[in-house]
Amino acid sequence: MKPFDERLDTALADDNVRTGLTSFQRGWRESRDTMIGALEEQEGRSFDELRQEFAAIKDGVRDNWDHYIDRFTANATAAGATVTRVGTPAEANEAFVRIARDADADLVVKGKSMVSEEIGLNHYLEDVGITPVETDLGEWILQLAGETPSHLVMPAIHKRKEQIAELFTRVLEREFPPDDIDRMVKVARTELRQKFLASGIGLSGANALIAEGGSIMLICNEGNNRMSVALPPVHVVTVGIEKLVPTYADAMKQVRLLARSATGQPITVYTNFVTGPRPGQQQHILLLDNGRTAMNEDPDVAAALRCIRCGACANVCPPYGVVGGHAFGHVYTGAIGLVNTEFHHGIEEVAGPQSLCVSCGACAQVCPTDIPLPMQILEIRQDVVESGAAVPGGRIAHLGIGAFGHRRLVDLGFRALGIATTPLRRDGVTKIPAIIADREPFATRVGWRSPPAIPVRPARDTLKRGKLAEPTPLDAQPLAGRRVQLFLQCLSDRMAPEIPIATAKLLRAAGAHVMVPREQHCCGLPAYDAGEQDAARDMVRQTMQTLEGIDDVVTPASSCLAMLKHDAPHLLRDDLDGLERSQQLAGRTYDLISYLTAGPGRLPAGSLDNGDRTPVTVHRFCQASNTLGRRDAIEQLLRDVAGVPVVPLPEASECCGFGGSTSVRHPEVSAGILDRKLGCVDRTETSILITDNPGCILHLRGGVHASGREVRVLHLAEYLAGRLPDATSADGSPDASTNGA
Amino acid sequence: MNTTTAPNLLQRFAARVTEASSTYLEVAGWQQVVEHAGGYSEVVAIAPSLAAAQPEVRELLEAAGVRVVVPDGDDPAAEVADVPVAIVRAEMGVAESGSLLVSEHALGDRVVTMLCHRLIQVVAASDIVDRLEGAAEWLAARNGQPGFASLMTGPSRTADIERSLTIGVQGPDEVDVLVLTATDPTATTEDDA
Ligand code: SF4
Numbered sequence: 066m067k068p069f070d071e072r073l074d075t076a077l078a079d080d081n082v083r084t085g086l087t088s089f090q091r092g093w094r095e096s097r098d099t100m101i102g103a104l105e106e107q108e109g110r111s112f113d114e115l116r117q118e119f120a121a122i123k124d125g126v127r128d129n130w131d132h133y134i135d136r137f138t139a140n141a142t143a144a145g146a147t148v149t150r151v152g153t154p155a156e157a158n159e160a161f162v163r164i165a166r167d168a169d170a171d172l173v174v175k176g177k178s179m180v181s182e183e184i185g186l187n188h189y190l191e192d193v194g195i196t197p198v199e200t201d202l203g204e205w206i207l208q209l210a211g212e213t214p215s216h217l218v219m220p221a222i223h224k225r226k227e228q229i230a231e232l233f234t235r236v237l238e239r240e241f242p243p244d245d246i247d248r249m250v251k252v253a254r255t256e257l258r259q260k261f262l263a264s265g266i267g268l269s270g271a272n273a274l275i276a277e278g279g280s281i282m283l284i285c286n287e288g289n290n291r292m293s294v295a296l297p298p299v300h301v302v303t304v305g306i307e308k309l310v311p312t313y314a315d316a317m318k319q320v321r322l323l324a325r326s327a328t329g330q331p332i333t334v335y336t337n338f339v340t341g342p343r344p345g346q347q348q349h350i351l352l353l354d355n356g357r358t359a360m361n362e363d364p365d366v367a368a369a370l371r372c373i374r375c376g377a378c379a380n381v382c383p384p385y386g387v388v389g390g391h392a393f394g395h396v397y398t399g400a401i402g403l404v405n406t407e408f409h410h411g412i413e414e415v416a417g418p419q420s421l422c423v424s425c426g427a428c429a430q431v432c433p434t435d436i437p438l439p440m441q442i443l444e445i446r447q448d449v450v451e452s453g454a455a456v457p458g459g460r461i462a463h464l465g466i467g468a469f470g471h472r473r474l475v476d477l478g479f480r481a482l483g484i485a486t487t488p489l490r491r492d493g494v495t496k497i498p499a500i501i502a503d504r505e506p507f508a509t510r511v512g513w514r515s516p517p518a519i520p521v522r523p524a525r526d527t528l529k530r531g532k533l534a535e536p537t538p539l540d541a542q543p544l545a546g547r548r549v550q551l552f553l554q555c556l557s558d559r560m561a562p563e564i565p566i567a568t569a570k571l572l573r574a575a576g577a578h579v580m581v582p583r584e585q586h587c588c589g590l591p592a593y594d595a596g597e598q599d600a601a602r603d604m605v606r607q608t609m610q611t612l613e614g615i616d617d618v619v620t621p622a623s624s625c626l627a628m629l630k631h632d633a634p635h636l637l638r639d640d641l642d643g644l645e646r647s648q649q650l651a652g653r654t655y656d657l658i659s660y661l662t663a664g665p666g667r668l669p670a671g672s673l674d675n676g677d678r679t680p681v682t683v684h685r686f687c688q689a690s691n692t693l694g695r696r697d698a699i700e701q702l703l704r705d706v707a708g709v710p711v712v713p714l715p716e717a718s719e720c721c722g723f724g725g726s727t728s729v730r731h732p733e734v735s736a737g738i739l740d741r742k743l744g745c746v747d748r749t750e751t752s753i754l755i756t757d758n759p760g761c762i763l764h765l766r767g768g769v770h771a772s773g774r775e776v777r778v779l780h781l782a783e784y785l786a787g788r789l790p791d792a793t794s795a796d797g798s799p800d801a802s803t804n805g806a
Numbered sequence: 807m808n809t810t811t812a813p814n815l816l817q818r819f820a821a822r823v824t825e826a827s828s829t830y831l832e833v834a835g836w837q838q839v840v841e842h843a844g845g846y847s848e849v850v851a852i853a854p855s856l857a858a859a860q861p862e863v864r865e866l867l868e869a870a871g872v873r874v875v876v877p878d879g880d881d882p883a884a885e886v887a888d889v890p891v892a893i894v895r896a897e898m899g900v901a902e903s904g905s906l907l908v909s910e911h912a913l914g915d916r917v918v919t920m921l922c923h924r925l926i927q928v929v930a931a932s933d934i935v936d937r938l939e940g941a942a943e944w945l946a947a948r949n950g951q952p953g954f955a956s957l958m959t960g961p962s963r964t965a966d967i968e969r970s971l972t973i974g975v976q977g978p979d980e981v982d983v984l985v986l987t988a989t990d991p992t993a994t995t996e997d998d999a
Contacts, residue, residue, distance in 0.1 A: 277950075
């Protein structure tokens with residue numbers, strides 16, 4: 066396989082990849098959601114309950130792995146199969162060739178098998194003079210094209226029909242019109258039928274190994290897998306040991322989740338249970354380890370062994386939608402590939418692909434086996450950082466995070482930057498001089514997003530006691546007598562001070578006594594996201610120290626809340642005292658929206674209705690949806706409390722592309738995700754985009770400005786503060802929205 | 807499994823079968839199955855296991871002037887290569903998914919379901935179960951034997967090219983699910999329960 070950088074460049078240069086995958090992801094999402102909804106109704110249980118039940122079955126197997134492997138082996142052997150355990154890809158390939166030589170076979174028909182890709186079987190066979198023929202349509206297309214799968218389930222999804230028609234026309238030497246998909250599909254039947262009948266070995270993977278009877282469960286839609294298993298005189302199964310389930314009934318639970326998650330079908334056309342060879346046939350089962358045992362011994366990633374290879378985690382992944390599986394993954398693509406590649410193919414192979422993850426959390430929402438993928442990917446990222454493997458932007462990130470740990474240094478730096486860039490400040494952005502801006506690679510890499518204006522004074526200065534005018538109190542005073550510690554969020558404090566300032570105003574107008582602890586800095590999320598967990602732990606601890614006490618803590622940044630609630634306990638899992646303190650802090654910390662809707666600051670309906678009915682739309686910060694489980698709280702608040710019409714944003718919860726460090730490491734990928742987001746905003750035909758995470762806001766504002774769109778991007782606090790009785794005179798008004806310095 | 811089938815079970819099964827792009831039909835007995843098959847082709851393959859268990863199917867077909875192929879020789883694939891229509895008997899139907907559980911251990915049994923264009927799957931109404939667990943029980947009771955059982959749900963399909971659905975790829979492109987409903991003496995002379 067080519068190096069990661071090359072794969073990424075190729076993907077980014079091919080417009081087909083992005084256009085094709087965006088429409089694939091959208092179509093899949095619709096069918097999958099419908100199917101999962103129907104399943105919940107049929108079973109009378111939630112998706113969460115169903116997937117947890119199945120996950121527990123898979124975990125139970127791994128807790129007694131040897132027992133189940135032995136049981137499977139005994140039963141399969143009794144049914145006439147030969148079961149061989151193989152450790153490495155080399156061992157697996159050698160074992161396969163031995164079987165082929167014994168059977169005197171030089172043609173192998175292959176049903177879809179990811180394990181055969183994992184061990185690089187095709188290359189190995191070709192080198193020793195055995196011809197492998199892929200029989201799954203997608204795999205066959207790729208074999209003709211000399212490519213590898215870019216998706217676990219839809220291997221050729223990165224290819225457009227025009228490319229496939231061109232390929233068939235060239236290789237099969239007859240005309241294939243691109244619009245006649247039917248003809249392209251059916252040619253596989255005629256071309257492959259002879260191969261099935263002539264081959265000496267049929268190879269298949271397995272979707273499950275059923276210990277109870279020694280059976281292999283094998284699913285497919287086309288019917289090719291059945292033929293690979295049935296027709297040749299020798300059937301070889303290549304399968305990872307993680308595929309074990311105890312019973313047939315357990316396998317049925319997998320069936321219920323698998324096809325719905327994979328292709329949005331209730332069940333695949335064929336679900337085959339193969340137990341031993343047919344009369345007159347031999348069957349060999351190669352049980353592959355290749356890092357699986359090691360994975361099981363690492364508690365941070367062991368749950369990834371539940372994977373049933375449905376591909377759902379790729380289908381919702383924003384960077385996957387931009388670059389496809391050749392860059393987003395190694396042999397295994399999508400989110401799961403960013404985890405298991407380290408164990409199956411080594412840390413160097415995962416170093417590049419993992420840097421594409423935006424930590425949006427979408428994969429964990431749809432994974433039918435409930436694997437905490439985002440957290441696992443960050444563990445892998447930390448391994449990569451520690452290993453010193455080459456990763457895009459690695460050194461700069463390391464130095465940057467190191468420096469970012471020092472609050473005073475950061476303070477000084479931003480103040481200096483603010484002064485230095487004062488002459489360049491225009492319309493809330495920093496105008497880069499044309500002499501730099503028009504140059505490559507700057508133009509392509511950075512030109513799509515105008516950098517924010519950096520204020521000379523951070524929010525903490527403006528919020529010093531007595532500096533901000535007393536706001537006119539609202540009629541409703543839900544926060545009367547309450548003391549609130551405001552956690553500014555490191556970015557907003559220095560790059561978008563209007564956000565914490567508006568938050569303070571709003572809370573004060575609702576009756577709160579707002580305090581701004583001076584020593585506060587950063588919750589640690591940027592460091593955690595960069596794979597620098599030691600630095601992250603230091604920052605979490607520092608934050609816990611500055612926010613000591615019993616008062617409510619409110620932050621305008623939902624990302625910090627996600628960090629404190631969700632990630633800090635994970636980071637501090639070995640520090641019991643720290644863990645307890647982080648949980649106490651998380652218990653009294655709110656992001657603004659939850660404080661105003663579910664927390665003590667509930668505002669009565671209509672209390673911020675100033676009569677303005679200009680419609681707005683809402684981007685739901687991805688982690689708030691995926692990690693904190695928030696749904697339409699912002700939309701509801703806007704409708705009820707502000708009285709404003711809200712136009713639903715298509716794909717509202719999808720990442721905007723900011724994605725922590727991704728927009729720095731991989732600007733083109735980030736730009737692609739942003740483009741999809743802004744395209745959705747265009748479809749709402751609104752001119753006000755509201756959201757509540759400062760990172761998203763800076764990113765969206767930069768993209769809106771650079772693309773010349775007429776859309777104002779506002780933090781919820783700014784929008785609401787703009788509707789306070791004395792708003793027009795204050796710098797929290799919408800007019801001062803874009804960095805009102 | 808000889809209890810009478812609850813009507814809503816049959817209805818659900820019918821709905822799922824149709825959703826899977828198969829044709830659903832209730833028939834009174836094998837005579838009707840034969841007429842159905844004969845309507846499509848003058849040559850019909852029947853699975854060797856069906857031919858052995860219910861010889862009357864072959865007799866009825868031949869009586870109707872249909873040439874019958876039972877692929878039980880040395881090269882079953884070659885025997886059915888050009889036969890467009892095949893009949894198999896399913897062990898059970900699953901209402902939840904509209905699937906038919908077909909046991910096809912011998913190569914002759916397998917080739918008929920793989921290589922023909924129109925596959926006629928016959929199941930007794932009394933063999934329709936509610937959930938996939940019914941199929942799991944069947945498999946568990948036999949420890950997976952005789953060795954190859956498939957839950958089949960509709961004609962073969964693919965969406966590998968731009969996620970565009972095409973029916974009929976490498977396996978059958980038409981599947982007719984025929985449910986034997988009647989207690990007509992020629993209907994189900996054999997029932998394994
Ligand atoms: S990790 Fe989950 S979503 Fe991804 S392929 Fe595996 S089972 Fe499917």
